[in-house]
Amino acid sequence: MTTSPATRGRSTRLPRDARRAQLLVAAQEVFVRSGYHSAAMDDIADQAGVSKPVLYQHFPSKLELYLALLDQHTEAMVSAVRQALASTTDNKQRVAATMAAYFEFVDRKGEPFRLVFESDLTNEAAVREKVDAVTARCAEAVAEVIREDTALPEDEANLLGVALTGMAQVTARYWMTTRGSIPRDAASRLIGQLSWRGLGGFPKTDGARADGATRDPASTLGEQPA
Known part of the structure; x- marks a missing residue:
């Protein structure tokens, strides 16, 4: 029997940082697709191919997950x-x-x-x-x-x-x-x-230019350097 990507993902152990990054990618897909209010942690866990407890280990709440994104x-x-x-x-x-x-x-x-x-x-x-x-x-x-x-x-x-x-x-x-x-x-x-x-029409400030010359107070941002 062929397993789904989500099912295969549940058996894969990842380093903590890699798992967090994976969860953020999954959460982004769900939030963009559904909006915050319609998105559910179950949906995000399924998208990431992890169990809900794994998701909550990294992000204790949906709001915290959204803020991280x-x-x-x-x-x-x-x-x-x-x-x-x-x-x-x-x-x-x-x-x-x-x-x-x-x-x-x-x-x-x-x-x-x-x-x-x-x-x-x-x-x-x-x-x-x-x-x-x-x-x-x-x-x-x-x-x-x-x-x-x-x-x-x-x-x-x-x-x-x-x-x-x-x-x-x-x-x-x-x-x-x-x-x-x-x-x-x-x-x-x-x-x-x-x-x-x-x-580009706003005047440049007085002062020395990078080439050592003195700026004309009437010159503008649009003026190209000499």
Whole structure:
């Protein structure tokens, strides 16, 4: 008699970290497919091919399991934005890279963005805190770069950071609903161009450039280095 993948999985012993990772993958599939409220620990155990006691050994509750997934994917989102900002010193390319990071995130296998940006559990304080934090941290990372390169006050730089990351998030999620009409790279470039047309006009701050020359206070972020 042929056994199912789930049945075969129950007889496999894994190191604790590997088992935890397996359970998170299974839980993500169930949460994305069913939403938090409709998902059951039985469903997640079956998806992972383990018994419910094994699942509870690693995650004592469904909420704790969901929060672990949020931690994993919110950190990944923040890391992607920071890597994009650090990938170049050319501000136009920084904007393009940041937009691309959001579009890549919503296009990831398993649709983790649905847990981060489309959660059906935002009335839970612990979930709301993590969801709000990822938006704030990404916006702060962008604002930090804006402050470094412009003469804008901190509150204005922060507002621009929120605007840019908000645009990236909303447009990337919209793109997913029309996936196939515009290739991902083309879509992110289009939004990057729109963002840069606005941000590129802000004045650079006074001070020494990397090549030792003095910046013109009237120069803008859109000006290419000499």
